[in-house]
Amino acid sequence: MEITQEYDNKIREIMGGIKCSRDFECYRSGFENLSKVEIVGNTLMVECKEAGAVFCGLGFSFGYGYICKCPLRHYIAKHFNR
16 A cells, blocks of 8 residues: 555654554555454544454453554554555
């Protein structure tokens, strides 16, 4: 997936501010290795919508689902609809 320099700069800024146990696989894969998610209301979190997804430690169980608070995953969902 091609992204503009502006988006890439923002993504790198976000990545600089967090630790990722999966070494930013979402970014390195060109946004291909992503679980399906849905943005949670007006928050900076996403809900994982895929059973059996691999979690990175930036989320938590909530009821029957799993909430991810990774700012990079939220940015990808919001700006690239992925």
